[in-house]
Amino acid sequence: MESSGNFSAPGYPSGYPSYTHCIWRISVTPGEKIVLNFTEMDLFKSRLCWYDYIEIRDGYWRKAPLLGRLCGDRIPEPIESSDSRLWIEFRSSSNILGKGFHAVYEAKCGGHIKKDIGQIQSPNYPDDYRPDRQCEWVITVSEGFVVGLTFQTFEFEAHDNCLYDHLQIRDGPSEDSPLIGQFCGYEKPEDIKSTSNTLWIKFFSDSSVNKAGFSANFFKEIDECARPDNGGCAQRCVNTLGSYKCVCDPGYELNQDKKSCEVACGGVISKLDGTITSPGWPNEYPTNKNCVWQVVAPAQYRISLQFEFFELEGNDVCKYDYVEVRSILKTDTKLHGKLCGSEKPEVITSQGNTIRLEFKSDNTVSKRGFKVNFFSDKDECSKENGGCQHECVNTLGSYVCQCKNGYTLHENGHDCKEAGCEHRFVSAEGTVSSPNYPDKYPSRKECTWEISTTSGHRVKLVFNDFEIELHQECAYDHLELYDGPSSKSSILGRFCGSSKPEPIIATTNHMFMRFYSDASVQRKGFQAKYSTECGGRLKAEIQTKELYSHAQYGDNIYPVQANCDWVIVAEDGYGVELIFETFEMEEESDCGYDYMEIYDGYDSTAPRLARYCGSGPPEEIYSAGDSLMIRFHTDDTINKKGFHARYTSTKFQDALHMRK
Numbered sequence: 001m002e003s004s005g006n007f008s009a010p011g012y013p014s015g016y017p018s019y020t021h022c023i024w025r026i027s028v029t030p031g032e033k034i035v036l037n038f039t040e041m042d043l044f045k046s047r048l049c050w051y052d053y054i055e056i057r058d059g060y061w062r063k064a065p066l067l068g069r070l071c072g073d074r075i076p077e078p079i080e081s082s083d084s085r086l087w088i089e090f091r092s093s094s095n096i097l098g099k100g101f102h103a104v105y106e107a108k109c110g111g112h113i114k115k116d117i118g119q120i121q122s123p124n125y126p127d128d129y130r131p132d133r134q135c136e137w138v139i140t141v142s143e144g145f146v147v148g149l150t151f152q153t154f155e156f157e158a159h160d161n162c163l164y165d166h167l168q169i170r171d172g173p174s175e176d177s178p179l180i181g182q183f184c185g186y187e188k189p190e191d192i193k194s195t196s197n198t199l200w201i202k203f204f205s206d207s208s209v210n211k212a213g214f215s216a217n218f219f220k221e222i223d224e225c226a227r228p229d230n231g232g233c234a235q236r237c238v239n240t241l242g243s244y245k246c247v248c249d250p251g252y253e254l255n256q257d258k259k260s261c262e263v264a265c266g267g268v269i270s271k272l273d274g275t276i277t278s279p280g281w282p283n284e285y286p287t288n289k290n291c292v293w294q295v296v297a298p299a300q301y302r303i304s305l306q307f308e309f310f311e312l313e314g315n316d317v318c319k320y321d322y323v324e325v326r327s328i329l330k331t332d333t334k335l336h337g338k339l340c341g342s343e344k345p346e347v348i349t350s351q352g353n354t355i356r357l358e359f360k361s362d363n364t365v366s367k368r369g370f371k372v373n374f375f376s377d378k379d380e381c382s383k384e385n386g387g388c389q390h391e392c393v394n395t396l397g398s399y400v401c402q403c404k405n406g407y408t409l410h411e412n413g414h415d416c417k418e419a420g421c422e423h424r425f426v427s428a429e430g431t432v433s434s435p436n437y438p439d440k441y442p443s444r445k446e447c448t449w450e451i452s453t454t455s456g457h458r459v460k461l462v463f464n465d466f467e468i469e470l471h472q473e474c475a476y477d478h479l480e481l482y483d484g485p486s487s488k489s490s491i492l493g494r495f496c497g498s499s500k501p502e503p504i505i506a507t508t509n510h511m512f513m514r515f516y517s518d519a520s521v522q523r524k525g526f527q528a529k530y531s532t533e534c535g536g537r538l539k540a541e542i543q544t545k546e547l548y549s550h551a552q553y554g555d556n557i558y559p560v561q562a563n564c565d566w567v568i569v570a571e572d573g574y575g576v577e578l579i580f581e582t583f584e585m586e587e588e589s590d591c592g593y594d595y596m597e598i599y600d601g602y603d604s605t606a607p608r609l610a611r612y613c614g615s616g617p618p619e620e621i622y623s624a625g626d627s628l629m630i631r632f633h634t635d636d637t638i639n640k641k642g643f644h645a646r647y648t649s650t651k652f653q654d655a656l657h658m659r660k
Contacts, residue, residue, distance in 0.1 A: 004107065009054075009090055009100030013040070016092055016100040024088040025060060028107035029124045032135075034081040036088075036105045038070075042098035045072035051094045054101060057087040073098070080111065109135030109203065116141050116220040122167075122203055122213025126153075129165075129213040135203040138173055141220035147199040148221035148241045149192040155212040157205075158185040167214060170200040191241040193221055234260040256286045265291030265359070272297065272376040278359055278369025285321075285369040291359045294328070297376035300383065302394050303350040305357075307372045313365040314340030317560060321361040323370060328354035342367075349394065389415045405433050421447035421515075428453055428532050428551040434479075434515055434525025438465070441477075441517055441525040449513040450485060456547035456566065457532040459511040463500045467524040469517075470497040479526060482512040498523075505533050534564035534632065540576045540649040549596075549632055549642030557639040558585075558594075564632040567602055570649035576628045577650040580617035584641040586634075587614035596643065599629040617643075622650065 007024050009016045026034055036056065044052040049071035057064040058081050067079050067086075086105070109123045120137055122129045139147050149169070157165040162184035170177040171194050183189045192199075199218070224244040225237035233246035248254055248261035255262050265279040276293055278285045297303050305325065313321040318340035327334040327350040336348045348355075357372075380399040381392035388401035389410075401414050408419035421435060432449050434441045451459050461481070469477040474496035481492040483506050492511075495501050504511075511530070532551035547566065550558040570576045578598070586594040591613035599606040600623055609628075612618050621628070632643075 006104040008102040012100035015097045020092040022090040026086040028084045032107045032109045032123050034086050035108045036079040038075050038103045040102045041075050042073050043071040044094050044096045052092045055089045060085040110137045112138045114140045119217050121215045125213045128210040131207045133205045137201040139199045139218050141197050145220035147194040149218050151188045152215045154188040154214045156184040157209040165205045168202040173198040232259050269295045275373050277371045284366040287363045289361045293357045295355050297353045301353050301376045302379045303355045303376050305348040305372050305374050307344050309371045310344045311342045311367045312340045324358045326356045327351040387414050404436050423449045425451045431529050433527040437525045440522040443519050445517045447515045451511045453509045453532045454551040457509050457551050458536045459506040460533045461530050462503045463528045465527045466500040467498045468496040469521040477517045480514045485510040486512050538568045540568050540570040540647050544646050544648045547645045558642040560636045562634045566630040569627045574649035576623040577648050578621040579646045581644045583617040583643045584615045585613045586638040594634045597631040600624050602627050
């Protein structure tokens with residue numbers, strides 16, 4: 001593998017013999033090229049060099065690309081390989097002989113490359129380059145394009161200023177062109193792009209340390225951003241190797257189409273009042289969007305949010321698109337709500353001087369979004385509790401005092417005095433607490449709570465806190481629970497002490513609570529949350545009663561993953577009549593998702609009369625015996641309005657169960 005040499009035809013210069021066949025293979029260091037010069041040429045000349053000829057091929061075998069087929073006496077121009085190998089074949093077949101030929105070759109690294117795509121390497125790559133070598137390449141691609149250069153490997157002797165071994169790249173055709181960079185060490189240079197269709201590259205190694213060198217690909221690269229349409233970008237176009245990207249000016253962000261820009265969502269807002277809208281407003285918001293706004297007011301101020309419009313994908317679960325609102329406190333955050341759907345939220349007021357809104361959309365359904373006005377108001381309650389004896393509630397431009405449970409506001413609007421202690425709740429859920437909770441309850445106090453919820457559902461009571469004077473039989477201070485609307489109903493239990501009672505479920509939609517304190521010891525009291533449980537045992541009577549699929553029927557769609565069993569039992573000698581007023585559930589051919597099943601008996605071992613889903617009320621149903629069981633099941637996806645039914649006891653008992 002010599003870097004230079006010469007060869008000639010057999011018998012040169014006296015003349016080559018006829019019917020001669022010779023092959024020369026020239027190989028130099030990888031990363032270098034071979035320059036072949038003929039110093040003399042005298043071969044029998046024929047059309048297409050048919051008889052005597054010499055062929056030069058760009059490679060190391062017979063089928064490599066042909067660089068030339070020569071005959072006659074004309075000395076050809078120098079021939080240069082594209083790689084480190086040449087194949088040379090000589091044949092003679094005539095009786096008319098010439099002197100032959102003589103050629104010299106030498107290894108050369110670098111050169112002028114006029115191709116739209118290719119590769120260059122350091123000499124001897126992938127082995128270590130040789131010392132004291134210099135190679136220069138000028139890469140030229142087609143007019144109208146620029147040169148792109150990307151490195152596969154890079155390993156040079158390291159130096160802070162790359163004064164020893166290095167690779168120098170310039171933006172143009174010569175060493176006088178603007179310098180792009182001088183590189184060494186082990187870190188691959190970033191992708192490089194010229195501003196014209198030429199790039200100048202110089203490899204240099206000194207006499208000492210040698211490394212593996214480099215391998216790089218070059219290709220023609222078009223500047224898409226130079227097109228009249230700016231690459232289709234609405235604002236700024238940034239050309240990249242092999243492609244381009246659109247970017248937006250400060251204050252804007254890229255839309256889903258990756259070309260147009262919209263006002264950036266989110267940020268910190270320090271104005272006292274203003275408006276926040278979902279991205280794209282008033283059009284539909286884009287998918288896969290996440291925006292966070294943080295509104296900051298001066299100290300002692302509170303921020304209120306009033307939604308002017310609200311429409312997001314989702315229901316009460318809010319697991320797809322949502323707006324989450326939090327107060328930012330000194331050491332914690334307070335969640336005000338995770339909002340979705342189409343119901344406009346109530347006014348939200350921060351607990352401190354900072355409130356955070358986060359909007360998030362998934363990759364599917366888009367809606368119009370939201371428009372919310374915010375305004376800041378000084379919190380009079382932040383100083384000396386606003387002068388209120390119990391609780392101070394900040395309002396827009398003012399404040400109001402409120403009293404704890406068991407007390408009422410004094411005429412002066414600030415102090416509190418003891419009040420009556422009879423309470424009645426008719427909502428699906430809520431909170432009850434002892435008078436003056438969380439402070440100690442007063443002595444000689446008797447309070448009652450009557451809780452009524454949706455027909456066909458049961459009241460469930462869960463204690464969050466419980467501390468009442470302890471006695472073995474709870475004869476002193478105590479809390480009594482009754483399974484019905486008054487103290488005449490069956491008692492569920494009498495409780496005292498500091499152990500929280502287990503959750504308690506009534507058998508109907510009524511529960512009655514009675515709290516009593518004597519004249520001596522006072523404690524913290526209790527706080528409990530009541531809610532509703534579906535299912536249970538219902539009594540059918542002559543008087544018609546109501547049954548709803550869920551406690552918030554009419555206000556909200558039914559919940560996901562509900563499993564409810566109702567057993568309706570008539571009095572002796574009577575059957576059960578069930579009539580549907582409304583019915584709307586997820587529709588499916590086999591009713592395999594959300595459904596209602598009806599069994600002619602006390603449980604699911606009884607004959608199943610029907611399974612329903614879809615829309616439209618079923619026909620009335622009659623039991624064959626004295627009972628019907630209704631099973632209501634929902635899965636975790638689509639929710640609908642649910643059902644409303646009426647039931648009563650009847651003498652009519654038809655074996656067909658349904659009146660035609």
